[in-house]
Amino acid sequence: MNLPGLVVPVLLVGAWELLVRIDVLTFTYLPPPSDIVAAVGGLVTDDDLAGRVVHTTAIALLAWAVALAVALAIGTAIGLSPKTWRLSMASIEVMRTLPAVALVPVVLLVLGPTVRAEIVVAAYAACWPMLISVASGLQGAPPRLIDVARQMRLSKTRVVFSLMLPAAAPLILSGARLALGISLIVVVLAEMVGNPQGLGAGIVEMQMALQPESMWVYVLCVALLGTALNAALLLTARLSFSNLLVKDRP
Amino acid sequence: MRLPGTRRRPRSGRPLFPPLVGLAPLALVLLLWQLFGDPDSVNFPPPGEWVEATKAVQDRDLLLPALEQTLAVFAVALVLAAVIGAAAGTLLGASAFARDAFGPVAEFLRNFPPPAAVPVAVLLLGDTLTMSLIVIVGTAVWPIILNTEEAVRAIPHVRINAGRALGLSRPRQITTLIVPGVLPAVMIGVRVATPICLIVVLLAEMLASTGGVGHLILERQRMYDSAGVFACLAIVGVLGLLTSATVGGLERVMLRNWPPSHAEGKST
Numbered sequence: 001m002n003l004p005g006l007v008v009p010v011l012l013v014g015a016w017e018l019l020v021r022i023d024v025l026t027f028t029y030l031p032p033p034s035d036i037v038a039a040v041g042g043l044v045t046d047d048d049l050a051g052r053v054v055h056t057t058a059i060a061l062l063a064w065a066v067a068l069a070v071a072l073a074i075g076t077a078i079g080l081s082p083k084t085w086r087l088s089m090a091s092i093e094v095m096r097t098l099p100a101v102a103l104v105p106v107v108l109l110v111l112g113p114t115v116r117a118e119i120v121v122a123a124y125a126a127c128w129p130m131l132i133s134v135a136s137g138l139q140g141a142p143p144r145l146i147d148v149a150r151q152m153r154l155s156k157t158r159v160v161f162s163l164m165l166p167a168a169a170p171l172i173l174s175g176a177r178l179a180l181g182i183s184l185i186v187v188v189l190a191e192m193v194g195n196p197q198g199l200g201a202g203i204v205e206m207q208m209a210l211q212p213e214s215m216w217v218y219v220l221c222v223a224l225l226g227t228a229l230n231a232a233l234l235l236t237a238r239l240s241f242s243n244l245l246v247k248d249r250p
Numbered sequence: 251m252r253l254p255g256t257r258r259r260p261r262s263g264r265p266l267f268p269p270l271v272g273l274a275p276l277a278l279v280l281l282l283w284q285l286f287g288d289p290d291s292v293n294f295p296p297p298g299e300w301v302e303a304t305k306a307v308q309d310r311d312l313l314l315p316a317l318e319q320t321l322a323v324f325a326v327a328l329v330l331a332a333v334i335g336a337a338a339g340t341l342l343g344a345s346a347f348a349r350d351a352f353g354p355v356a357e358f359l360r361n362f363p364p365p366a367a368v369p370v371a372v373l374l375l376g377d378t379l380t381m382s383l384i385v386i387v388g389t390a391v392w393p394i395i396l397n398t399e400e401a402v403r404a405i406p407h408v409r410i411n412a413g414r415a416l417g418l419s420r421p422r423q424i425t426t427l428i429v430p431g432v433l434p435a436v437m438i439g440v441r442v443a444t445p446i447c448l449i450v451v452l453l454a455e456m457l458a459s460t461g462g463v464g465h466l467i468l469e470r471q472r473m474y475d476s477a478g479v480f481a482c483l484a485i486v487g488v489l490g491l492l493t494s495a496t497v498g499g500l501e502r503v504m505l506r507n508w509p510p511s512h513a514e515g516k517s518t
Contacts, residue, residue, distance in 0.1 A: 004351035012355065029373040090272030097490035099449040101456065101464070102483050105471035109479055110293045181361070189365040193456060193468065200365065207369045215369060222366040223358070230361065 029212040036220070039213035047202065047214070053221060056187060056198035059115065060229070063122035064183040068176060071127040075134025079168075080160065085135070092131065100125030100186055108194040115197070118190040126183040133175025137168025173237050180233055184226050199225070267495075295477040300484055303477035312466060317485070320462040323379065324451045324493065327386040331443055335391040336436045339398025340428060349399075356395075364389045364450050368457040382454040390447035394439030401435030402428065437501040444497045448490055463489070 013033050019025040020032040031039075043049040078085050078092075104121050111117035141164040149159045165172075191200025199222050206215035280297050287296030295303075307313045342349050342356075367385050375381035405428065413423045455464025463486060470478035 002350050002353070004347065005354045008351045009355050009358075027374045086269050086271055088272050088275055089268035090270055091274070091276035092272075093268055094273065094276060094487065094491060097445060097494055098483070098487040099445065099452055099490055101449050101453045102467055102486040104456075105467045106479050106483055109471050109474070109476050185363045185365060188363055189453065189456075192365055192369075203366060203369050207373060212373055215373065219366040219370055223362050226361050226363055227358070 029210070031213045031216060035213045036216045039211075039217050043214055043217055049202075049217070049221070052197075052199050052202050052218070053225065056184075056191065056200065056222075057225060057229070059118050059198065060122065060180070060184040060187045060225075063119045063187060064126055064176075064180050066119065066123040067126035067179050067183065068130055070123070071130035071175075071179070072134055074127075075131040076138065076160070078131075079135040079138025080164075085139075092128075096128040096132070100182065101189060104186065104190050104193060108190070113194040113196065115195060118187050118195050121190055122183045122186040125186045126179040129178035129182065130172070130175040133171045133178075134168065137171035137175075138164050140171070141167045169241060173241075176237075177230060177233060180229055181226060184222070184229060188222055292474075292476060295480060297480075297484075299477040300481040303475065303481040304485070307466070307470075307478055307481070313485075316461060316463045316466045317489075319460075320451055320455065320464070320489070323382060323386070323462065324448055327383055327390060327451065328440065328444065328447050328497075330383065330387045331390040331394055331447065332436065332440050334387065335394025335439060335443070336398050336432065338391070339395040339436075339439075340402050340424075340432065342395065343399040343402025343432075344428075359388070360392045364453055365457065368454055372458050377458045377460055379460060382451070382458065382460055385454055386447060386450045389450045390443040393442040393446070394436060397435040397439035397442075398432050401432040405431045434505055437504060441494075441497055441501055444494055445490060448493055452486065 016025070017032045017034060020030060040049070078088060100121070103124060107117045107121040107124075111120060138160075145163055145167060146159065149163055154163070187198070188200035188203075191198045192204050195201070196205075199218050202218040203215055203222070206212075206218060283294070284296045284298055287294060289296060289299055304313065342352065364385065367388065371381045371385045375384070409427055409431075410423070413427050418426065451462070452464035452467075454460065455462035456468050459465065463482060467479060467482040467486070470482060
């Protein structure tokens, strides 16, 4: 049991509460934690907090799924064929370095402030880490395994599916985790500057309305959502691919 | 000293950039877009229009000041992140107690989504550059902290003990034992942090009205100047490439004699 690890956050929150209450920390818009907790109830009944969480979660997951599918297809093609790698990697490198946040205005301009725009821009931003990890995971398959497969005269598809992809699984999983985080961030950003729905819009609306307690609630919701999605993904991966990922973590 | 006839150890395996032939698909798309795109298209103006739009923006003296500000904030933030990240990472790596005590808090802060952090910072500190810098450094510092922490933990105990046995003072121990051991890891962290840093700089500029290229893009979008938006996007893309290349090059220069030929240990 990590006692200091539990004590420090409690102390920090306690200090925040105390310092605001006794007017040592005097930012105009810094509410004490207890007020933030008290604001949750009002938001659930009056501002559809649950609906916002569901909207943002659903869009982020949908965009993530699209990104995974596209990235798996392209990443496999690049990882398996050195010629494809040579002829396309530089383009991918250029498009990957393009900061995703700069794309949000472009997509909003082309598709308008819609759910479709959120999904497109989040999927685009999220697919790169996944694509790179699939490609380099396949390229990094241990040569000895490939030799064994050749000795056993396995078909090319067999080699890819039962040998190379499993060998790349830990790397692909970490790519998928990165992609999920990016997807959520970009969805929230798109909601903040474009499509006025979900948690991102909630943050901006409460900021404009100068209701810091409510804004803090939405901000913490986004932070918790990121942690929860990440934990859920890790758990699912452990449960469904436990045979592949035993060596992933000590 | 190298023996005659031995070759210098190959530098870090990954090339800075994949073969340039690979740019062909992207160039082809842009070329086709230019040749067959409708110059008056509202949604997809061809690249030629972007150039016109860039000129139009620069004529009103908006572009260069914005670029200057974005690059300045980026550079200051990255240097701050490197210094703070290396220090915090060394502390976390050297002390198990610090790891236990601050680990959960660090984990929470590390996963804090930057778009959500900007409005909080704006409400607390106002639309100031200090606010932007805090958010940017707060996001970009994590890869550097994590890499440094790992590297400090990987320094063999024998080496530290040898330093103590030789009677090195605490500061000497840090400069001669710790710093050389973690420098490569810090630089890898900085390389990873570079694109993150640029992204958050743009993000802060988009969400707070502190000017810069991020602000310019959003402003163009709100005026439905699509060629202007695409022009800014291209400029930002070039910025991304240049900053990554600069930091990558800097890493190579700083680590060109790394690991030192007398050092023992793993080469990877």
